[in-house]
Amino acid sequence: MRISVIGCGYLGAVHAACMAELGHEVVGIDVDESKIENLSAGRAPFFEPGLGDLLSPDNARLRFTTDIAAAEHARVHFIAVGTPQVAGGVAADLTYVNAAVEALLPHIGPGHLVVGKSTVPVGTAARLAELVAPTGASLAWNPEFLREGFAVSDTLSPDRLVYGVDNRDDRAAEVLDEIYKRPLEAGTPRIVTDYATAELVKVSANAFLATKISFINAMAEIAEVTGADVTTLADAIGYDARIGRRFLNAGVGFGGGCLPKDIRAFQARAEELGVGHSLAFLADVDDVNLRRRQRVVDLVTENLGGDLTGKAVTVLGLAFKPESDDVRDSPALDVAQRLADAGAIVRATDPEAIETARRIRPHLDYVESIQEAISGADAVVVVTEWHQFRELDPAEVAGWARGRVVVDGRNCLDASDWRSAGWTYAGLGRP
Ligand SMILES: NC(=O)c1ccc[n+]([C@@H]2O[C@H](COP(=O)([O-])OP(=O)(O)OC[C@H]3O[C@@H](n4cnc5c(N)ncnc54)[C@H](O)[C@@H]3O)[C@@H](O)[C@H]2O)c1
Numbered sequence: 555m556r557i558s559v560i561g562c563g564y565l566g567a568v569h570a571a572c573m574a575e576l577g578h579e580v581v582g583i584d585v586d587e588s589k590i591e592n593l594s595a596g597r598a599p600f601f602e603p604g605l606g607d608l609l610s611p612d613n614a615r616l617r618f619t620t621d622i623a624a625a626e627h628a629r630v631h632f633i634a635v636g637t638p639q640v641a642g643g644v645a646a647d648l649t650y651v652n653a654a655v656e657a658l659l660p661h662i663g664p665g666h667l668v669v670g671k672s673t674v675p676v677g678t679a680a681r682l683a684e685l686v687a688p689t690g691a692s693l694a695w696n697p698e699f700l701r702e703g704f705a706v707s708d709t710l711s712p713d714r715l716v717y718g719v720d721n722r723d724d725r726a727a728e729v730l731d732e733i734y735k736r737p738l739e740a741g742t743p744r745i746v747t748d749y750a751t752a753e754l755v756k757v758s759a760n761a762f763l764a765t766k767i768s769f770i771n772a773m774a775e776i777a778e779v780t781g782a783d784v785t786t787l788a789d790a791i792g793y794d795a796r797i798g799r800r801f802l803n804a805g806v807g808f809g810g811g812c813l814p815k816d817i818r819a820f821q822a823r824a825e826e827l828g829v830g831h832s833l834a835f836l837a838d839v840d841d842v843n844l845r846r847r848q849r850v851v852d853l854v855t856e857n858l859g860g861d862l863t864g865k866a867v868t869v870l871g872l873a874f875k876p877e878s879d880d881v882r883d884s885p886a887l888d889v890a891q892r893l894a895d896a897g898a899i900v901r902a903t904d905p906e907a908i909e910t911a912r913r914i915r916p917h918l919d920y921v922e923s924i925q926e927a928i929s930g931a932d933a934v935v936v937v938t939e940w941h942q943f944r945e946l947d948p949a950e951v952a953g954w955a956r957g958r959v960v961v962d963g964r965n966c967l968d969a970s971d972w973r974s975a976g977w978t979y980a981g982l983g984r985p
């Protein structure tokens with residue numbers, strides 16, 4: 555199948571490379587010249603395990619360009635551009651989706667299928683279908699559920715495939731089945747439904763995941779005033795198969811380019827639809843999540859005598875989660891900024907996210923080496939659970955730092971190991 559992928563960011567670049575891996579002839583298109591230059595040279599423009607292995611300038615099935623006219627040679631066009639929060643608001647900004655579809659219109663015709671992958675407010679697909687209809691092409695919505703850090707394997711072997719189609723269009727599902735032949739033959743469940751359901755599957759999945767994380771973080775708040783241990787609590791409730799242990803890790807909370815903006819945009823859309831009350835609980839989910847960031851800062855402050863002015867604090871982690879260089883709405887970077895705002899002298903490190911962090915917070919002090927970051931610190935704060943941080947030897951770290959305070963913002967360290975090495979250990983929701 556000849557495919558174009560419009561938008562080659564964290565989602566689109568992986569999707570383009572994986573579609574070529576599935577045997578299709580793919581052109582990736584983006585307005586960002588430097589991204590296209592890197593991808594064309596076989597370099598991943600961001601850190602994503604396994605992506606580099608799929609990119610090669612010699613791969614005849616995969617090319618990248620800034621020229622939207624290249625889409626003319628394809629028959630299926632995936633829309634993978636960003637849908638961030640609107641400036642100064644919480645709704646989804648559809649400018650990029652609208653611009654991408656508008657730009658595509660002169661290059662599509664009968665027999666073409668436009669497939670939305672971006673996360674959009676319910677109702678968007680039906681509106682875009684009207685826009686596409688005069689060209690003779692049709693439109694489907696095929697939301698994406700990949701996780702950063704596992705994006706390649708999630709794309710090649712998804713948990714499920716969802717197709718939102720116009721019920722007068724029998725062909726769209728057949729075309730998508732052909733594209734996803736390999737995962738479907740491997741047993742991936744597939745759900746064919748209407749546009750609205752497909753759009754809602756995506757945002758409700760993210761709302762559920764965010765709620766699950768905020769639920770356990772709310773339990774951490776209760777644990778903190780009762781002396782209970784939220785990690786033991788999570789293990790115990792997680793054994794109930796109806797609850798499950800995944801996404802029950804209490805800590806500094808969720809961030810990234812998806813969960814925070816998606817729950818806010820979902821609430822905004824529900825308000826527009828006159829059913830804001832149905833999603834009112836998501837405001838609490840957001841609040842609990844943001845409170846945890848300040849809680850980390852408060853724990854550092856309490857353990858450093860109540861005032862951070864002039865205190866040297868090392869922040870271990872900048873990415874919103876390990877195995878990613880993504881710092882969009884990163885709790886780690888936010889904590890680093892809050893500590894600096896409170897007067898601390900902050901030095902931060904991350905195995906992959908220093909460059910991305912520097913782009914949006916250029917004034918913070920970043921160092922590559924963990925030892926250099928910790929050297930002379932009054933307190934060490936772990937906010938992204940990279941294995942490089944989890945595996946630190948507390949006795950060795952004690953030789954680098956000045957103070958003996960460690961705040962575990964991801965509940966990822968062995969508290970007793972650190973305490974036996976002389977550290978004052980503080981976790982979130984743990985005694
Ligand atoms: N990142 C993820 O893990 C993930 C997973 C599932 C769904 N999504 C959704 O996918 C969409 C993309 O997210 P992302 O994380 O890849 O964003 P991103 O910002 O990394 O990438 C978006 C890309 O689109 C490009 N672009 C913007 N306008 C364009 C246009 N008119 N033509 C061509 N390219 C254009 C940008 O230059 C950028 O490279 C969002 O709706 C997001 O919610 C993301």
Ligand SMILES: O=c1ccn([C@@H]2O[C@H](COP(=O)(O)OP(=O)(O)O[C@H]3O[C@H](CO)[C@@H](O)[C@H](O)[C@H]3O)[C@@H](O)[C@H]2O)c(=O)[nH]1
Pocket residue numbers: 673698699700701702703760763767800801802803804805806807808809810811812813816874875
């Ligand atoms: O128990 C947990 C699990 C996750 N997190 C945090 O939650 C955030 C999101 O994590 P994750 O969902 O793994 O990352 P994303 O790559 O943002 O993926 C989410 O967002 C994508 C974009 O919509 C979806 O495609 C994925 O299915 C959905 O998991 C990160 O900050 C994690 O640190 C926790 O705090 N506790």
